[in-house]
Amino acid sequence: MFSDVEGAKGFYGDVLGWTFGESSSEYGNYTQAYANGKAVAAVVPPMPGQEGQSQWCLYFASPDAAATAATIRDNGGEVLMEPMQVGDFGTMCLAREPGGAVFGVWQAGVHEGFEATGAPGAYCWAEVFTREPGRTDTFLPAVFPYTAQQTQDDAVDFRIFSLGGQPVLGRMRMTDDFPPEVPSYINVYFGVDDCDGAVARATKLGAILRFGPMTSPFGRFAALTDPQGANFSVIDLTTTEGQMPETVDV
Incomplete structure (x- = not known):
């Protein structure tokens, strides 16, 4: 929403090489x-009442958006927009999890979602940054069929949610490094072919570099805020370094 x-x-278009439909x-x-040529995202104006809050919204797939909305409420979440059918494309709803992060729910019709993932220009990964990890950690597996693993790292409170x-999906506890x-x-x-090149293009166009670039076992990545204030990250999945973190089932 921009x-x-x-x-x-x-x-x-400049940073990720996107082209756009009508x-x-x-x-x-x-x-x-x-x-x-593959659908990877969409841009829309803010909904009424959301003006001035440019941000990315991740949609989670659901076989029944109305049932998921009820489960969200039953587990301490807030439904911000009731399930609404969008032509024959599908049914959407917007919600907020108990830790405060906003997300969408999508029940597919003819539009099933991403046509590509894990490739340059396409969605690769997402993390819930929350100040209340306990509430988020309880909510997510109650609403979606997730199992969870906690990383064994005293310096970072990070959890990984898996499906099959x-x-x-990752969950990161927000530290005092984040302004209140x-x-x-x-x-x-x-995804990008070259993390440093993408960061250079983004910052030249007015984005703010928040973190990185840094090479990790998952890829070389950086966190940015775009010129309108929306947070996102870029990652080159082919450039990796170090050992994968150890995890324990929770």
Whole structure:
């Protein structure tokens, strides 16, 4: 959701190489973004009442958005927008988990979601940054069919949620390094061929570098805030260093 949709298209087009489809006025000026011809994201103006809060929103797949909305409420979450059918594309709803991060739910119709993942320009990973990890950790496996593993690292409170044995989501406890005015949020990672090159392009266009670039066992990544204030990260999955962290089932 971006206050300046054309500005977002220009920025992410340059940084991630995205191209864009036609804006759909029937569906709130929703504009699909493509990487190498595959649908990887979309940009839309803020919903009424959300103006000035540019941000990425990650949608979790659900076979029944209405049932998921009820489960969200039953487990201490807040439904911000009731399930709404979007033509024959699918049904969406917006919610906030108890730790404060906003997310979406998507029940697929003809639009199933990402056409590519884990590739340059495409979604790769996401982490819930929360100030209340205990509440978030209880909520997520109650709403979605996740198992959880906690990393064995005294310096970082990090949990990995998996689906069918495959890691799909991280949870990071926000430390005092985050200014108190920064709310809990979901940080999305987009793939790039060259992390340092992507950071250089982004900062030249007005983005703020928050962390990195740093090489990890998962790839070389950096955290950024775009010119409109939306947080995101870029990662080169081919450049890795170090051993994978040890985890324990929880």
